[in-house]
Amino acid sequence: MGRCAECNEMANHFLYLEDGTYTELCMECFNAWYCKRMGLDYAFYAHPKTITVEGSKFSLMVEVQVSGVTYYAYQGRRDAQLSFSVVLPFSIDGKTAMQILKDKIAVQNREPSRYDDALQESGTIGIMYDDGPLDAAQFIIDGKNYDEQAFLALLREKRGSNLVFRFEPRVPHPDSTWSTYAEHLPTQPMIRYDARYDI
Numbered sequence: 293m294g295r296c297a298e299c300n301e302m303a304n305h306f307l308y309l310e311d312g313t314y315t316e317l318c319m320e321c322f323n324a325w326y327c328k329r330m331g332l333d334y335a336f337y338a339h340p341k342t343i344t345v346e347g348s349k350f351s352l353m354v355e356v357q358v359s360g361v362t363y364y365a366y367q368g369r370r371d372a373q374l375s376f377s378v379v380l381p382f383s384i385d386g387k388t389a390m391q392i393l394k395d396k397i398a399v400q401n402r403e404p405s406r407y408d409d410a411l412q413e414s415g416t417i418g419i420m421y422d423d424g425p426l427d428a429a430q431f432i433i434d435g436k437n438y439d440e441q442a443f444l445a446l447l448r449e450k451r452g453s454n455l456v457f458r459f460e461p462r463v464p465h466p467d468s469t470w471s472t473y474a475e476h477l478p479t480q481p482m483i484r485y486d487a488r489y490d491i
């Protein structure tokens with residue numbers, strides 16, 4: 293893995309351009325490139341490198357996609373990162389996004405359970421991404437790892453409850469890389485809202 297052609301940070305996007313050339317970019321420079329391709333200005337989504345919520349500091353990662361911008365806040369060990377995210381439309385600027393993300397963390401990032409190995413009344417269960425075979429998963433709760441058996445034991449303790457769930461993207465592992473052919477990427481953002489129904 294080389295250095296970003298734009299800013300010399302470590303590159304993690306390998307980008308094959310339509311003119312047959314190839315370049316390597318970091319996440320931020322890839323985001324800027326992708327925004328420009330879709331006629332957007334990445335400066336509108338400007339964000340700090342870290343945010344602090346009620347005394348806890350989180351690192352930020354941002355991922356531009358065709359349907360909007362995902363902002364991730366994360367902290368902790370590389371193999372058990374506590375991870376929060378918000379997926380927002382392109383109409384929301386980076387400053388507003390930070391407030392939405394901070395509010396979400398403040399609500400969800402409660403004190404870890406006083407009891408070891410017990411689920412709180414509400415919280416976030418991370419399912420670690422792993423590109424190996426789909427025969428086992430690792431779970432991350434309050435910054436601790438649980439294998440499948442340990443996770444089921446946590447659920448067993450909650451017999452008599454409903455578990456209400458909602459999937460959200462988890463911050464990519466710090467060593468993740470992406471290979472992208474520009475020809476596969478759209479040149480316009482996907483507009484989720486259809487104005488025809490504006491009555």
Ligand SMILES: [Zn+2]
Nearest residue numbers: 296299318321
């Ligand atoms: Zn860069």
